[in-house]
Amino acid sequence: MRHIHPFPARMAPEIALAHVAELAPDSVVLDPMSGSGMVLSQASRKGMKPIGFDLDPLAKLISKVGATNVNPDLIRKRANELLHKVENSCERGESITLDWIDSDPETSKFIDYWFAEKQRHQLRAFALHLIATPFTTSRTILDFMKVAVSRLIVTKEPKASLARDTAHSRPHRTILQNDFDIVEEFHRSIEQMLSALKPHEILTNAKVYKGDARQLSRLEAGSVDAIITSPPYLNAIDYMRGHKMSLVWMGYTIRELREIRATSIGSEKSMHIRDSEEFDELHDALGLNELTSRQTQMLFRYYIDLKALTAESARVLRSGANACYVIGNSNIKDTHVRNSEFLKSCARSVGLKLVDEQVREIPNNRRYMPISLNKENSLSKRMRTEHIISFEAQ
Numbered sequence: 001m002r003h004i005h006p007f008p009a010r011m012a013p014e015i016a017l018a019h020v021a022e023l024a025p026d027s028v029v030l031d032p033m034s035g036s037g038m039v040l041s042q043a044s045r046k047g048m049k050p051i052g053f054d055l056d057p058l059a060k061l062i063s064k065v066g067a068t069n070v071n072p073d074l075i076r077k078r079a080n081e082l083l084h085k086v087e088n089s090c091e092r093g094e095s096i097t098l099d100w101i102d103s104d105p106e107t108s109k110f111i112d113y114w115f116a117e118k119q120r121h122q123l124r125a126f127a128l129h130l131i132a133t134p135f136t137t138s139r140t141i142l143d144f145m146k147v148a149v150s151r152l153i154v155t156k157e158p159k160a161s162l163a164r165d166t167a168h169s170r171p172h173r174t175i176l177q178n179d180f181d182i183v184e185e186f187h188r189s190i191e192q193m194l195s196a197l198k199p200h201e202i203l204t205n206a207k208v209y210k211g212d213a214r215q216l217s218r219l220e221a222g223s224v225d226a227i228i229t230s231p232p233y234l235n236a237i238d239y240m241r242g243h244k245m246s247l248v249w250m251g252y253t254i255r256e257l258r259e260i261r262a263t264s265i266g267s268e269k270s271m272h273i274r275d276s277e278e279f280d281e282l283h284d285a286l287g288l289n290e291l292t293s294r295q296t297q298m299l300f301r302y303y304i305d306l307k308a309l310t311a312e313s314a315r316v317l318r319s320g321a322n323a324c325y326v327i328g329n330s331n332i333k334d335t336h337v338r339n340s341e342f343l344k345s346c347a348r349s350v351g352l353k354l355v356d357e358q359v360r361e362i363p364n365n366r367r368y369m370p371i372s373l374n375k376e377n378s379l380s381k382r383m384r385t386e387h388i389i390s391f392e393a394q
C-alpha cells in the first residue's frame, strides 16, 4: 500500500487491516493517536465510522486527507486555479507578508536556515493562498492541497528545503543552494497523491480532530466499538522535528510547535515522582535501578501518560469492545525499558482485561531508531520487536 505523505514509524498496514477486518461493517473505530492515518484509512475503505485524534497538526491533516473521499477531476481543476494564483503572486515579485513568520524572529530565522530564497518565495505564495487568505474552495480540497505541498518538504532527499532525512524526523542541512521548483512539481505531487489514495475505494470519511488521547472530551462514554492505535515509545521518535519544516508554512510558529511537542506522549520531559506503589513495583521488577533519577522521572511521566491514555480508552469503549495497542520497547542509554509491561499494568489498573499479546519482529524497512542505536548490538536487536496487545473493556 502506498502512502499519501511520508510518516516515521507508522503502523504496519497488515496489523491495521487484520484488526479492522474482524469488525462489524458499521463499527465506530477510534485511533486516538492517528499519526499517518493507517488505521483510519483502512476503516474508511470498509465503510466503517473512523474517528481520529492527534496532537500534531500535520498528523491530523495527513490522517484526515488519507481517509476522505475526493473527486479527482475537481481536485485537478482546483489545483490549476491555485497554481495560477501562486504563479501570479510569484511573477509580480510582490513581497508577501505572513504574520506568524514576519512578526516572529525565531520562526523567520528557522525558515532562513532551512529554505533557500527561491523556495521561500514560492512557499510564501502557497501559504498566502492556502492559509493566510485561502482561495475559495472547500475545506477538503484545501486540506488535500496542503498535503500536496507538505510532501515536497517532508522528504528523504532535499526537495523544497535544504535538508535531507526530514521524512525520518532528523533533518540535516546538506545543500546551500536549491533549484527545485515547487510550482512545477505541484501537479506531479497531486497525481502521486491521487494514485496512492485511490479515492474511489473510500466508502466513508473519517472524522479527525486535533486533540489529546488522554482526554477525548468530544466522545461520549461507551460510544466506540474498537480502538486500534500505536502510542509513541518512550523517547524513540521526535515526530515534530521533521514536521516543523512543513508546519511553519501552515500558520504555526516554532514556539507553538515546541509547546505541542512538550505535551506529546513519549517526549523526554520528566515529571516529579509522586507516590505510586504500582510504579515502584514495576520499576523494581523490570530491573530499572540503573536509570538516573532524571531518567526515572521521564519514565514516570510516560507511565502517567499511559495511564491517562488507557483510562480514556476504557471510558469511551462500549462494554465488551476491544482496544488493540501496538507498542515497541525502548532503550534509555544502556537500559532496556519494556514499555509493553507499563502499558499492560496501566490497562489492568483501569479495568481493561488482557485478551491477547503477540510479539513480532519489526521489518527492516519500517525500523526507525536514533542513529546511535542503529548499529548491530544487543540493545538495538532487542528493540526490533513490537508487541501487539489487545484488551477487552468491562
Ligand SMILES: C[S@@+](CC[C@H](N)C(=O)[O-])C[C@H]1O[C@@H](n2cnc3c(N)ncnc32)[C@H](O)[C@@H]1O
Residues within 6 Å of the ligand: 007, 009, 010, 011, 012, 031, 032, 033, 034, 035, 036, 037, 038, 039, 053, 054, 055, 056, 059, 211, 212, 213, 214, 229, 230, 231, 232, 239, 263, 264, 265, 266
Ligand atoms: C506511533 S504514531 C501513531 C501511528 C499511527 N497509528 C499510524 O498508523 O501511523 C504516534 C502518534 O501519537 C501522536 N501523539 C503523541 N502524544 C499524543 C497525545 N497525547 N494525544 C494524541 N496524539 C498524540 C504523535 O503525534 C504521533 O502522530
